[in-house]
Amino acid sequence: MKLPLINKLSAVTGVFARLNPMGLIAKLKSRKKGGDDEEDDDRDFRPSGSDGDDLFADLGDLDELDAEAREKAEEDGEGDFDDFDNKELDEFDEHEFDHQEGDEHDPFDDQALDLDEADETSADSASDQVMKDLADFDIGDGFDDDDEEDDEEEAQKAKLKKLGILAGGGVAIAMVIGGLSWWLLGGDAGPQSTEDVAAGTHAPVPDGAGGLVLNLDDFAPAPVPETAAPALSAPGSTAPNFGASAPEMPATTGVESATAMPVEGMSSAGDGAPQSELGRLGLDVQMEPGVGVVIPSTTKASYENLTPWPAAEPLQPAPLDTLVEPSEHGLLPKIDVEGNTPYDAYARPEPQTKSGDPKIAIIVTGLGMSRATTEAAISITPADVALSMDVYARGLDFWVKRARTAGHEVLLNMPSESSDFPFSDPGPSALKALATPDENIKKLEWILSQTTGYFGVLSVYGSKFLTVEEQLKTVIEALKKRGLMYVDGGMEDSLGSRVAYQVGAKWATVDLTLDANPGRTALDLQLQELEALAKKRAIAIARVSASPLALERLTTWLKTLDQKGLQLVPVSSLANKQLIR
Incomplete structure (x- = not known):
């Protein structure tokens, strides 16, 4: 078991002895000391026959040395060379390498393999280092294409950055120059006094502005010639004179005139x-x-071809002191202590009629917003036609008095929420379907306080509000407590008449809207339908706006009622006489 190991160690020892490392080291030291310049340090240690520096010259022929060793061993009689035991090996503890019988594993074999692997690893490491050095080696500008592309990209970015800085600087300079030009060349006109503006010497310029701004509101009115037309x-x-007690102009509410x-x-x-x-x-x-x-959409000239209706006896002046009460918004109607109601006091008396003739009532709506329209409706229509005033109009007290002086009874529009808002806009004071009852009562009081002398209200819009029974009941009960009549505007699915009947209030319902479809032919067809409806039900109520065409067709048709066996009556006279539908 020991012979292979001894042979190997002997071979290794012989190789190191023949290399003579101590002599090699001595030669290297002598060369280092004796070198005079850097060239001596960089010389290769290659063998040279002339200098006797061949490091491997003393090795000789390995085969000859082995043969001599064999011959010497045989002469000494020490047996076979394979059994030769080098005396240097006596220093080793041979028990240290003994193994039990049957152990085939030789640790020195493993060490030999480890030495081989270490040599291979060292060789690989050296190869890797050489390749790395070659990769890092750079000649001139280098031969790495990636580095060259990166340098070009960085140079391009630097150029773009410089161009951006130059462009930004140019814009800033242009802005500064423009501002200075505007400040220096914009003129020295500052805010002038009202006298300068009125004299026309300077145009009015707002504070801080540098340009010329014209505002027509700042110019004084042109002088009125002495021959001004009335x-x-x-x-x-001429408008009637109501004496010193005529009301002053009320505060603006709702829509401006x-x-x-x-x-x-x-x-x-x-x-x-x-x-x-x-x-x-x-x-x-x-x-x-x-x-x-x-x-305006209509003027006095729009109605100049219409003939005024014969004058009728005026109704009694309104309001009556016993039928109004003050509130935070104005005067509100009420029932007096004797039970008299605004409906009884302000409604037009029912005319003498034939009991068998069908009765027709007409309501002209949306008055008060236009002077020409309101004056035409008052003077052109017969006194039995009821006039409904827009709650947002200015000067309602004046128009109510004008209407009552001509014999007309007056209704007040009561706007409520529509289902197609904003296409149908009832205004800011309309009754809301989702509002609390107290909120709707406050809005109702504001509506009723806009004027006096009316006998009831006409519901307008309201396609959403008039379908909520609880809200309607609260409002109609409030109207009943104030002695007013409720006239339903005829909206589809409205519950107003049914609720008014349930709470016991005065009520009526519009059956037709004559000008729902504009045009002469459409109006004539609606008037014919109204005739047929009156003859069928004995009572029919219609509403119409005060447009020139509508008033012209209406007045022409009203003149034929006697021939058709129909009778025009005030709408107040038909209270609680229609069927609930």
Whole structure:
């Protein structure tokens, strides 16, 4: 078991002895000391025959040395060379390498393998280091294409950055130059006084502005010539004088009037004449220059071809002191201590009629917003036609008195929430379906306080609100407590008449809207349908707007009622006489 190991160790020992490492080290030291320059340090240690520096010269021929060793061993009689035991091996503890019998594993074999693997690893490491050095080696600008592309990309980015900085600087300089030019060349016109503006020497310029701005509202009104034409008056006659007790112009509520305020010191009768009732109420059509141009949809000329209806006996003045009470919004109607109601006091008396003739009632709606339209509806229609005033109109007290003086009974529009808002807009004070009952009562009180002298209300819009029974019941009960009549506007699916009947209030329902479809032919067809409906039910109620075409067709048709066996009556006379549908 020991012979292979001894042979191997002997071979290794012989190789190291023949290499003579101590001699090699001595030669290296002598060369290092004797070198005079850097070239001596960098010389290769290659064998040279002339210098005797061949490091491997003393090794000789290994085969010859082995043969001599064999011969010497045989002469000494020490047996076979294979059994040769080198004396240097005596220093080793041979028991240290003994193994039990049957152990085939030789640790020195493993060590020999480890030495081989270490040599291979060292060789691989050296190869890797050489390849790494070659990869890092750079000649001139280098031969790595990736580094060259990276350098070009960085150079391009640097150029773009410089161009961006230059562009930004140019924009900033342009802005500064533009601002300085505007400041220096924009003119020195500052805010002028009102006198300068009125004199026309300077145009008004807002504070801090550098440009020229014209505002027509800042110009003084043009002087009125002495031969100024008188303002428009009511059709047929001058506006009636109600004496010193005529009401002042009420505060603006809801929608603003389309007419402009009159010029101070002017009157509807001309310069120097006392101011008329329309002028005192702010309903004069004089336009102040610079305010703007308002073109109404209808004017007095729109109705000039219509013939006024014969005058009727006026109704009693309103309001009656016993039938009103003050509130935070204004006067509200009420029932007096004797049980008299606004309905009884302000409704037009029922005319003498034939018991068998069908009865028809007409309501003209949306009045008060236009002066020409309201005046035409008052003067052109017969007194038995009821007039309904828009709650958002200005000067409602004046128009109610004008209507009652001509013999018309008056209703007040009661707007409520529509289902197609904003296409049908009932305004800011409309009754809401989802509001609390207290909120709707407050809105109702605001509506009722806008004027006096009306006998009831007409529901307008309300396609959503009029379908909520609980809300309707609260509102109609409040109307009943104040002695007013409820007239349902005829909206589809409305529960107003049914609820009014249940709570015991005065009520009526509009059956037809005559101008729901515009046009002459459509109006004539609706009037024919109204005739047929009146003959079928004995009672029929219709509503219509005060457009020139509608009033022209309506008045023409009303003149034929006697021939057709029909009778026109006030809508108040038909309270609680229709069937619930």
